[in-house]
Amino acid sequence: MANEKNESLDVNSLVTNFNESLGLSTWLEVAVKEPTRRNTTTIGIQDSYVVYLIESTITDRSKIFSGWLEKRNDETFEGSSQIDHESFPSTISVWRRYSEFDILKDYLMVTFPYLVIPPLPEKRLTGAWQAASTTSSDNADPEFLERRRIYLEQFLKRIFTLSDVSQDQVLLSFLYTEEWKEVVASSKYHSLRxxxxxxxxxxxxxxxxxxxxxxxxxxxxxxxxxxxxxxxxxxxxxxxxxxxxxxxxxxxxxxxxxxxxxxxxxxxxxxxxxxxxxxxxxxxxxxxxxxxxxxxxxxxxxxxxxxxxxxxxxxxxxxxxxxxxxxxxxxxxxxxxxxxxxxxxxxxxxxxxxxxxxxxxxxxxxxxxxxxxxxxxxxxxxxxxxxxxxxxxxxxxxxxxxxxxxxxxxxxxxxxxxxxxxxxxxxxxxxxxxxxxxxxxx
The missing domain is CATH 1.20.1270.60 (Arfaptin homology (AH) domain/BAR domain)
Incomplete structure (x- = not known):
């Protein structure tokens, strides 16, 4: 139902490429899929949260940034000085929470303060103009999660057009490794705030x-x-x-x-x-x-x-x-x-x-x-x-x-x-x- 209702929201049509010849978009496509609810238990209290599947697909192997190959946390390629571009997997998938997108945005704003970093979609429907909305304000609502998924994907697509961040290891690790929080912590970007x-x-x-x-x-x-x-x-x-x-x-x-x-x-x-x-x-x-x-x-x-x-x-x-x-x-x-x-x-x-x-x-x-x-x-x-x-x-x-x-x-x-x-x-x-x-x- 949610997918049918949002067919008019074509993210690709919203993202305008102004010839960013060095951006990630020249060799990598990203898609945010499948908002999924997971359960966790902390100190005997059960809680749930939503994760999104991020799929990164290589579209032009000749333009792959070497750091993508060298730094990727994958046993198949780790420690190899010569990596065959053709044998590298064409699609890599990771799961990310909304809060992790928020950390990424915060990191980019601190590390690249001269860039106009795109905003994230709302975590919850809080705007005064949404009084007439027929969509539930609860972030567990499937329709709201689908809308947020679409604009999280748009956020990444906007980022991909920025050439300045195309070789940033924290951004790349966000796309391909589950240990990316350790990578962003090791960058010590908070000290630059x-x-x-x-x-x-x-x-x-x-x-x-x-x-x-x-x-x-x-x-x-x-x-x-x-x-x-x-x-x-x-x-x-x-x-x-x-x-x-x-x-x-x-x-x-x-x-x-x-x-x-x-x-x-x-x-x-x-x-x-x-x-x-x-x-x-x-x-x-x-x-x-x-x-x-x-x-x-x-x-x-x-x-x-x-x-x-x-x-x-x-x-x-x-x-x-x-x-x-x-x-x-x-x-x-x-x-x-x-x-x-x-x-x-x-x-x-x-x-x-x-x-x-x-x-x-x-x-x-x-x-x-x-x-x-x-x-x-x-x-x-x-x-x-x-x-x-x-x-x-x-x-x-x-x-x-x-x-x-x-x-x-x-x-x-x-x-x-x-x-x-x-x-x-x-x-x-x-x-x-x-x-x-x-x-x-x-």
Missing amino acids: DSRLKSLSASYRIKKPNDKFELIKKYAQDLQQYVGGILKCRAKATEHLYGIHKIHSNYGREFSEWSSIERKDMAEGLQKMGHYLDNFAQDIDMCIEGEEDFADQLKEYYGYCESLRHLCKKQELMQLDLEQLGDALASKRIDRENLSQGKTGIFGGFKAKVFGGNTPEQKEGKLKALDEEILKMEEKVKASTESLTDFEEKALANVERFSKQKMADVTDIFVTHVMMTLERCKKSRATWQHIKKACECV
């Missing part, structure tokens, strides 16, 4: 914000606001439309019951009216599924805003570090200039009177020590500047890539929704024409 408190205050502490990233940050905020607003309006409209259609089932029942007391010629018309009104009430169920498809696709871009904000936060932190290094360097240069000119300040003058001034040898030693500190700090400033410049170039390129992807996807989403609405209106019009003919027979 920025302080939450520092991240929150960075935007207020930097002196010269980068205008381009300020615009991206504002755009992310506005995009989330407007997409969220559209989703809420959709929920209200869908709820209202659902109510209107379903109330017509009451009309259908009343006309059908009325037909039982009339003569045959009139009863036949009333019976037809009741039948068509029942059909009109039932047609909305399929329309609701289409509306949920529309909402799911828009929610992906609602989630993308988190990645855009994360990218801007990282830029602010790097710029703040650079400005602090610059301030420390300027302070050291002032100290050296004052020392070379014999300026000691109030505290230095008091110290000189009590303990005596610096001898020429002491002064020379302090100047030399300051010169060494200044040289080291200049190197740090240079390295920090280069890192920031490199990050900004990569980040802006990826934001541009995201913008192209968004333009293509959002256009397709809205056109598909409009076409679906037109089909619904045509079907409703045809139903009412049948009802009109039935009325003429009364």
